[in-house]
Amino acid sequence: xxxxxxxxxxxxxxxxYFWTAFGFFLIGxxxxxxxxxxxxxxxxxxxxxxxxxxxxxxxxxxxMVFLALMPLSAAFFNFIIPLQIGARDVAFPRLNAFSYWVFxxxxxxxxxxxxxxxxxxxxxxxxxxxxxxxxxANLTSRQFSPGPNVDFWLLGLQILGIASLAAGxxxxxxxxxxxAPGMRMLRLPxxxxxxxxxxxxxxxxxxxxxxxxVLLMFDRFFGxxxxxxxxxxxxxxWQHLFWMFGHPEVYILILPAMGIISEVLPTFAxxxxxxxxxxxxxxxxxAFLGWSVWSHHMFSxxxxxxxxxxFAGTTMLxxxxxxxxxxxxxGTLWGGQIRFTTAMxxxxxxxxxxxxxxxxxxxxxxxxxxxxxxxxxxxxxxxHYVLFGGTILGxxxxxxxxxxxxxxxxxxxxxxxxxxxxxIIGMNLAFFPMHFSGLLGMPxxxxxxxxxxGVTTFNQxxxxxxxxxxxxxxxxxxxxxxxxxxxxxxxxxxxGGSTLEWAIPSPPPVYNFTVIPTVASRMPLWKTERHAPMAxxxxxxxxxxxxxxxxxxxxxxxxxLPILAIGAISRTLPIVFVGVAVVLVGxxxxxxxxxxx
Amino acid sequence: xxxxPVYFPxxxxxxxxxxxxxxxxxxxxxxQSTLAPRSDFSGELFGLYKDVFWWxxxxxxxxxxxxxxxxxxxxARPGAAEPKPVHGHTVLEIGWTLAPALILVFxxxxxMRTIFATSGRAPEGALRVQVIGHQWWxxxxxxxxxxxxxxxxxxxxxxxxxxxxxxxDVIHSFWVPRLGGKRDLIPGRTxxxxxxxxxxxxxxxxxxxxxxxxxxxxxLRVDVQNDSAFQHWVDQQRxxxxxxxxxxxxxxxxxxxxxxxxxxxxxxxxxxxxxxxPDLSHVGGRATIAGALFPNTPExxxxxxxxxxxxxxxxxxxxxxxxxxxxNAVIAYLQSLK
Numbered sequence: 001x002x003x004x005x006x007x008x009x010x011x012x013x014x015x016x017y018f019w020t021a022f023g024f025f026l027i028g029x030x031x032x033x034x035x036x037x038x039x040x041x042x043x044x045x046x047x048x049x050x051x052x053x054x055x056x057x058x059x060x061x062x063x064m065v066f067l068a069l070m071p072l073s074a075a076f077f078n079f080i081i082p083l084q085i086g087a088r089d090v091a092f093p094r095l096n097a098f099s100y101w102v103f104x105x106x107x108x109x110x111x112x113x114x115x116x117x118x119x120x121x122x123x124x125x126x127x128x129x130x131x132x133x134x135x136x137a138n139l140t141s142r143q144f145s146p147g148p149n150v151d152f153w154l155l156g157l158q159i160l161g162i163a164s165l166a167a168g169x170x171x172x173x174x175x176x177x178x179x180a181p182g183m184r185m186l187r188l189p190x191x192x193x194x195x196x197x198x199x200x201x202x203x204x205x206x207x208x209x210x211x212x213x214v215l216l217m218f219d220r221f222f223g224x225x226x227x228x229x230x231x232x233x234x235x236x237x238w239q240h241l242f243w244m245f246g247h248p249e250v251y252i253l254i255l256p257a258m259g260i261i262s263e264v265l266p267t268f269a270x271x272x273x274x275x276x277x278x279x280x281x282x283x284x285x286x287a288f289l290g291w292s293v294w295s296h297h298m299f300s301x302x303x304x305x306x307x308x309x310x311f312a313g314t315t316m317l318x319x320x321x322x323x324x325x326x327x328x329x330x331g332t333l334w335g336g337q338i339r340f341t342t343a344m345x346x347x348x349x350x351x352x353x354x355x356x357x358x359x360x361x362x363x364x365x366x367x368x369x370x371x372x373x374x375x376x377x378x379x380x381x382x383x384h385y386v387l388f389g390g391t392i393l394g395x396x397x398x399x400x401x402x403x404x405x406x407x408x409x410x411x412x413x414x415x416x417x418x419x420x421x422x423x424i425i426g427m428n429l430a431f432f433p434m435h436f437s438g439l440l441g442m443p444x445x446x447x448x449x450x451x452x453x454g455v456t457t458f459n460q461x462x463x464x465x466x467x468x469x470x471x472x473x474x475x476x477x478x479x480x481x482x483x484x485x486x487x488x489x490x491x492x493x494x495x496g497g498s499t500l501e502w503a504i505p506s507p508p509p510v511y512n513f514t515v516i517p518t519v520a521s522r523m524p525l526w527k528t529e530r531h532a533p534m535a536x537x538x539x540x541x542x543x544x545x546x547x548x549x550x551x552x553x554x555x556x557x558x559x560x561l562p563i564l565a566i567g568a569i570s571r572t573l574p575i576v577f578v579g580v581a582v583v584l585v586g587x588x589x590x591x592x593x594x595x596x597x
Numbered sequence: 598x599x600x601x602p603v604y605f606p607x608x609x610x611x612x613x614x615x616x617x618x619x620x621x622x623x624x625x626x627x628x629q630s631t632l633a634p635r636s637d638f639s640g641e642l643f644g645l646y647k648d649v650f651w652w653x654x655x656x657x658x659x660x661x662x663x664x665x666x667x668x669x670x671x672x673a674r675p676g677a678a679e680p681k682p683v684h685g686h687t688v689l690e691i692g693w694t695l696a697p698a699l700i701l702v703f704x705x706x707x708x709m710r711t712i713f714a715t716s717g718r719a720p721e722g723a724l725r726v727q728v729i730g731h732q733w734w735x736x737x738x739x740x741x742x743x744x745x746x747x748x749x750x751x752x753x754x755x756x757x758x759x760x761x762x763x764x765x766d767v768i769h770s771f772w773v774p775r776l777g778g779k780r781d782l783i784p785g786r787t788x789x790x791x792x793x794x795x796x797x798x799x800x801x802x803x804x805x806x807x808x809x810x811x812x813x814x815x816x817l818r819v820d821v822q823n824d825s826a827f828q829h830w831v832d833q834q835r836x837x838x839x840x841x842x843x844x845x846x847x848x849x850x851x852x853x854x855x856x857x858x859x860x861x862x863x864x865x866x867x868x869x870x871x872x873x874x875p876d877l878s879h880v881g882g883r884a885t886i887a888g889a890l891f892p893n894t895p896e897x898x899x900x901x902x903x904x905x906x907x908x909x910x911x912x913x914x915x916x917x918x919x920x921x922x923x924x925n926a927v928i929a930y931l932q933s934l935k
Contacts, residue, residue: 050810050910132807138784139767139809144732229785235768236783269671275685300770300805301781302788305716309709316701316708320694326660327693328685333667336680340672348668355660359653366704368711369646371778372631372639375770375805441629441774443805446813452801454627528682 006550008093009510013100014079015406020104021071022480027111028063029473031056036430036466039459042451053447054130055149059110061133062153065249066160067107069387072395073256074103077171077195079406083501083508084189086180086517088547091173094554094590099167101558106159109562113152119570120148129153132445134246135216137227137238142220148569151220154213155565161206161213162561168202171195180500182519186280189499189522190273193280194259197287201248201255204291209245212238221568236301243294251290253387254354255283257394258325261347264397265329267497268344269336272523275328282321282328289318299367300374308367315365322358326351341495342416346397349424353389357382360435375445377455378438384431388469396423396476404490408507409483415475422472429465433458498523503537511545514538551593557586628801631774635800635821638715638777638792645711649704656700717780719759719791724752727761730769730782732808733815733909734875734888744834747875748889750819753827754797762788767809773802773819781806794821801889810911816889838866838878838934850930853923862914865934874914881934887912898928 004012035056038048048056078096082089090096113128120127130149131140140150175188175196188196215226216238225231227238266273273279295303295311303311329351338344360382364370373379396419404410437455438444449455493502502525504513514537517524521531564579566572626633634640671680728750729736737746752758762771764782771790772779780790794800804815822830841847851868854860860869864876880886883893887909891897902924905914919927 050813054807054810054812136768136807139807144767144809229783234785236786269680270673271680272682272684274683275690278685278690300779301783302717302786305712308712312708312712313705316705319701320697323697324690324694327689330660330663330667331683331686331689333664333671335683336667336671337673337677338668338671348664351664352661355657359657362653362704363646363649366645366649366708366711368642368708368715368778369649371715371780372642372646372774375772375779375807439631440627441631441801443772443803443813445807448813450801450816453629526682 003550005555006097006552008089008097008548008550008554010078010082010089010093010096011406011508011510013096014075014077016100017071017078017103018075018406020100020107021068021075022477024063024067024107024111025069025072026473026477028060028068029470031060031063032466033470035060036463038447039449040463042449042453042456042459045448048447050447051124051130052126054132054445055114055126055128057445058129058132058153059114062110062129062157063107064387065133065253066157067103067110069253069391069395070164071103073195073198073253074099074167076191076256076260076395076398076402077167080402080501081171081174081192081195082178083405083504083512084192084499085175085178085183086500086513086519087174087178088512088516088545090170091178092170093548094551094593095166095170097551098554098558099163099170101555102159102163102166102561105558105562106156106163109159109565110152110156113149116148116152122147127152129156134242135238136242137216137219137235138229138233140216140220140238141228142223143228150216151569154216154220155568158210158213158217159561159565161210164202165206168199168206171199172203175199180513180516180519186277187519187522188280190262190276190279191256191259194255194262194283197283198252198255201252201287201290205245205248205252208241212241212245215241217568236298239298239301240294243297244291246297247294248287248290250386251287253391254394255287257350257391257398258283260394260398260401261329261350263497263499264343264347264401265332266523267401267495268339268341268347269333270339270496271332271336272498272526272528273328274331274334275324276522279325279328282324285321286318289314289321293318296365296367296370297374299370312365312367316362319358319362319365326355326358341400342411342413342420343397343400343495345417345420346393346400349420350390350393350397353385353393353424353427357385357387357389360385373438375443376438377434377442377444380444381431381434381438384427384434388427388431393423396420399476401495402501403480403483404494405501405506405508407483408487408490408505410488410490410494411479411483412488415479415482419472419475419479422468422475426465426468426470426472430462430469431465433461433465437462493525498526500524503534511541511547514541514545551590553586553590553593557583557590560584560586628799629774629803633775635796635798636776636792636794638790639775640795641711641715642778645707648707652700652704656697715778715790717789717791719757723757723759723791725759725761726750726752727763728771728782730762730764730766730771730804730808730815732766732911732913733804733811735771735815735817736765736875739831742831742835744831745876746834747883748817748885749883750817751827751830752794752819752821753824754794754821757791757793760790760792762790768806769804769808769815770806771802771817772805773800773817775800776802776819776821779805794819797821797823803889811888811909814888814890814909818885818889833882833935834879838868839881841930841933846926846929847933848930849922850926850928853919853927854930857919857923857927858915858917859927877931877934879934881932893932895925895928895932898931899924902927 038045114126117125117127127149218224225233227233227235293315296315437458440455442455490506492505524534560579560582567575634643727738735748737750762782764784769782770779777792780788800819802817862871862873866878886893902917904916905912
């Protein structure tokens with residue numbers, strides 16, 4: 001127990017990220033189920049109140065983006081990147097532990113709002129955030145959202161931002177500086193490459209939302225008027241700041257999944273990634289363009305025809321590098337020897353589904369067309385084809401692919417196939433009809449709709465699909481648990497992968513590599529025209545290996561942040577000071593901690 | 598599992614998609630459909646959407662077909678030779694970079710043209726309507742006609758209308774899909790859209806930007822009328838509110854109205870000057886109440902006046918504690934205000 005609380009081992013932190021994020025994924029999924037259940041009937045639905053519904057969709061979005069998908073990617077960053085680049089750990093192991101604890105505590109802080117009502121004298125149990133995951137000003141002002149709901153959201157997101165930023169810097173330094181000899185940048189595995197691009201997006205996008213959240217906090221706590229029109233502020237400023245973060249955030253969510261399938265497809269097609277450099281550079285181009293498109297979320301705000309044209313144009317440009325990636329993936333399959341493992345099925349599902357999300361995106365990029373689709377269920381369909389059909393299918397591919405490496409145990413392939421087909425059928429039943437609900441005029445974020453709209457049938461199909469996805473996820477959960485009770489031991493390279501993580505035992509020893517390998521090609525474990533496969537590493541370390549010991553201080557420092565937030569939300573200055581003191585003492589002790597084995 | 602054929606759910610899913618598509622297209626008559634435009638504005642948007650749709654469908658078919666062929670043709674077979682380790686192909690890379698770029702030109706050009714064509718400026722002499730969003734109802738002012746309307750917008754057919762949008766509280770979005778795309782109502786700013794409705798009828802709309810508890814209940818109707826019907830409606834709105842006959846139940850209702858909390862929030866010309874809720878001078882002539890949420894019937898009025906927040910979460914109108922006689926009288930009075 002203590003060894004897990006104080007761990008600085010990137011592999012253990014990766015597993016902690018995985019289980020925590022998976023837990024939040026189940027919570028976010030449960031919220032989606034209640035939302036879908038309510039919408040199965042028009043004119044009042046199953047009786048979920050407007051207030052509860054608004055909390056549910058706010059928390060569903062916030063949870064899935066910040067507490068499930070990002071940290072599930074982070075689980076793989078933690079576990080896999082050091083192995084793929086031939087390192088013993090990340091550059092800053094204790095900072096890594098700090099990121100995890102901050103993420104866990106930030107996630108708990110936001111979710112505690114579901115039962116914190118009585119503490120704030122509210123007449124209901126839940127005071128969960130209810131202004132949308134996008135928190136548009138000036139609805140979030142004290143005047144229109146007087147309760148603690150929005151405070152939970154803005155403080156929680158600030159805490160989570162610290163975790164993301166710390167991890168972002170950590171991984172950039174790790175990938176740039178800790179590569180094994182011979183691991184040149186253009187020999188990096190594509191997953192590590194996309195992870196690197198993602199970290200640059202994180203360290204540039206999160207400061208923007210942090211600024212926005214701080215301004216909102218000032219408005220709510222100290223009566224400033226950054227977003228309050230009566231005081232000379234501008235609610236549109238919030239939208240610009242939010243989407244300057246929010247659009248790069250979409251790429252923060254999708255690029256790691258693109259990296260995963262760029263690993264899975266070559267392994268199971270027995271062919272190198274087609275156009276490796278083009279795939280890498282197109283990822284970089286997507287990230288660059290990702291900074292220049294934010295206002296396409298704001299076509300209905302009336303930015304004027306010039307701005308609308310520019311943002312429509314930059315948005316359409318992103319379709320080019322995205323299309324290039326998809327063609328290269330198909331090129332990878334072409335002429336291969338495809339094995340339909342569960343990981344491969346999810347990777348193929350990613351391509352098939354992501355294409356749909358990408359193409360509906362073009363109708364949003366076309367600004368006037370978007371005026372009919374924005375804020376309707378058509379967009380809900382679009383984002384779910386991208387973030388479920390893309391990110392989540394990609395993450396599932398990664399889970400089946402790397403689970404044996406992470407735990408030393410194979411997941412059941414037959415349960416995996418059940419999981420895959422239920423997921424694919426369920427998601428299409430859930431999300432495809434939403435295109436029609438939207439085109440027929442159903443706005444999003446509504447707890448009920450009129451039967452007169454004629455969208456009841458579409459909603460019923462969507463609800464059935466959502467429950468199938470829920471069932472599929474339970475099958476997956478069962479599959480994960482089964483590896484504890486009925487373990488099937490995984491060999492070091494069960495899939496015949498080409499990258500360094502497959503050169504070491506499953507699960508890897510604490511020091512990862514007995515000797516740091518020297519890398520001579522992009523696929524060190526595969527025979528290529530010019531290179532023989534890398535020689536096997538010695539079974540035992542020839543010399544003692546120094547690994548960093550555990551530390552309490554990252555966790556203790558992390559605890560200071562929610563204490564600070566509790567002080568802020570309860571308007572109790574002494575608690576704020578306690579939180580600050582914990583952070584300062586934690587950092588001080590951390591900095592001067594003796595370095596030991 | 599080498600050699601295992603893979604059954605992609607492509608066929609059943611495609612069938613489902615076609616079925617749903619047919620249902621959707623058959624839904625052209627639906628009151629809030631974007632697929633059945635009835636104005637120049639919504640017509641432009643629908644035309645552009647169709648352009649994008651056919652391009653997207655073409656790309657979809659090409660890409661998914663390539664994927665399916667690859668999956669079907671290159672299954673691992675026992676005893677097959679090792680695949681050739683191809684690393685890339687420069688001509689192919691250039692080709693599949695240029696092809697989407699070219700398609701995007703065909704989408705971008707009509708997009709930009711439509712952006713400028715629908716930028717919201719109506720021609721000279723258009724009917725001006727100011728739309729003001731409130732949590733959770735709509736106020737319409739006709740500055741040239743010197744009248745106002747609430748939740749139900751009346752406009753003449755085949756006449757250009759200049760709509761100016763702003764908000765009294767938070768951001769809302771004005772959306773009547775069959776007449777036009779949505780545009781946000783932002784406190785402190787004025788946005789514009791313009792349209793010319795081409796057929797008489799009742800069109801539905803609702804708020805499309807999340808605006809708090811009853812966002813789902815912030816609905817609206819647009820009544821597109823021929824010129825004489827519109828003129829008749831305008832004359833009605835200009836007239837003073839109906840005066841109830843002495844001793845009638847309506848007159849009793851007027852008395853109840855005068856001495857109850859109603860006057861704090863609602864205006865009835867000559868009776869009260871409240872500004873929080875909609876003006877009720879002609880409420881009896883409306884088809885709906887409570888933000889176009891309920892039909893304007895005595896029964897719905899009764900429920901609404903008794904306890905508005907239970908009918909529409911977050912509604913500012915507090916429950917009114919009226920005796921049954923008083924309630925009936927007020928309802929009779931309100932209904933008489935045509």
